[in-house]
Amino acid sequence: MAFVLTLAVLLSVTGCAELITVTSPQRYVNVTVGGSLLLQCSFISTTKETTNLVVMWNFVEKSSSSLKQIYYSQADQDVVPPEYKGRLSLPPSHGTGGNVSIGISNMQTADSGLYTCEVRNSPDIGGKTEASIVVQVLEPPSAPFCAVHGDVAVGHLVTLTCHSEKGSPPPTYTWVRLDQARARQPIMARVTPTGILEIRNISEFKFGEYQCTSTNAMGTSTCMVELSQEAEDGVIAGAVIGALLGCLLIALVVWFIAHQVKKHRYAAVKTPAAEMKGSSRPPPATSAVSMEMSSPSHDSTHGDDDEARA
Structure with a gap:
């Protein structure tokens, strides 16, 4: 690495090196949530040829360390990630006079972080190729x-x-x-x-x-x-009333169960007693009447026999 830097310095002194310088007038930028932001960046190159010009904008979120590329351009072909389409735009002066600025609309708190503009223009082999901007999206506190x-x-x-x-x-x-x-x-x-x-x-x-x-x-x-202690007393009173109602409900359930058990026991005892009482009753009156009716016919038969013997 030291050798490359030394070579670049020597070549620049002799006029054989191509150098590039990327700058931005912004270092810290604040924007309100929902607002739009213009990220300014430009470059100066010792070579006039820009056929191989490459422009990149990278973003590192404030709450993360991962790098995300939000814009890439090479040979006048622009690439924008899907999540930034409709939000990222190029100013009218983009591409002229070394201007490589971009605009972002509808800024959200997740857009707070570090934005880096990087420019490569071969055959440039040295110089300052990056410029960074710290962006903070401001939002008033929500109702606590x-x-x-x-x-x-x-x-x-x-x-x-x-x-x-x-x-x-x-x-x-x-x-x-x-x-x-x-x-x-x-x-x-x-x-x-x-x-x-x-x-x-x-x-x-x-x-x-x-x-x-x-x-x-x-x-x-x-x-x-x-x-206030009154509010706490109200909570305690509510808890006591709830406990009393719960005890009352339990007592009613126990009483109902005991009543049903007693009722079934009484029915079980009463049924055998009724059967025993029915079996000890005297014969029906119809049996006695039939016996009395059969006795006279028996006596008349014997009388007829006596008359025959006479």
Whole structure:
């Protein structure tokens, strides 16, 4: 590598080397979310021939280290990835006077990162072939979500959380307590960079309405939460009532089952007793009548026999 650089310097001194210089007037650029951005880049070459000119724009996302090519041009043939079609455009002056700038529309927070313009123009063998631009897409914080965690009772630890899903740069969070006159009162407690407020050994003087403010360079957004022992008492009362109703339901089920068992036992005992009572009854009256009716006919038969003997 040192040999190549030394050779390039020697050739440039003797007038036999072709050098290229790529520059950009931009180093850091901010753009609002949804806006458009012109990434400026140009080159100067000691050779006038641009038949073999190659232009590349590469992008490294802020939250990633992988390189992505978003534009490639060689011999006046442009290549744009599918995800950038309709968003990436070339300015009218592109290709003239060494201008190789590009434009990108509908910028999103995922478009924040490092953009590099690279130009190759053979027979150039040395020089500065790249220029980089840092882009940050700005977005105001979204409405934060506030929540209460812990046992809201005197002497306990209570944690308040606040978080915005969106916001670039990442928002910072501040908490204040609002008194009865809606005046903002400072809080003597630790607030983490992620919006967590810890209130240790809470007292009645710390009950009330709390407001969280999410802030970045693009704006602010707030949310509020009520911290009161009455709300906790209501939760406890609801839990007690629910437990009592559950016990009552269990008692009703047990009573119903016991009643059904008792009913079946009574029916099982009553059936054999009824059968035994039916078997001990006297013969029906019709049997006695038939016997009485049969006796006279027997006596009359004997009378006829006596008369015959006489």
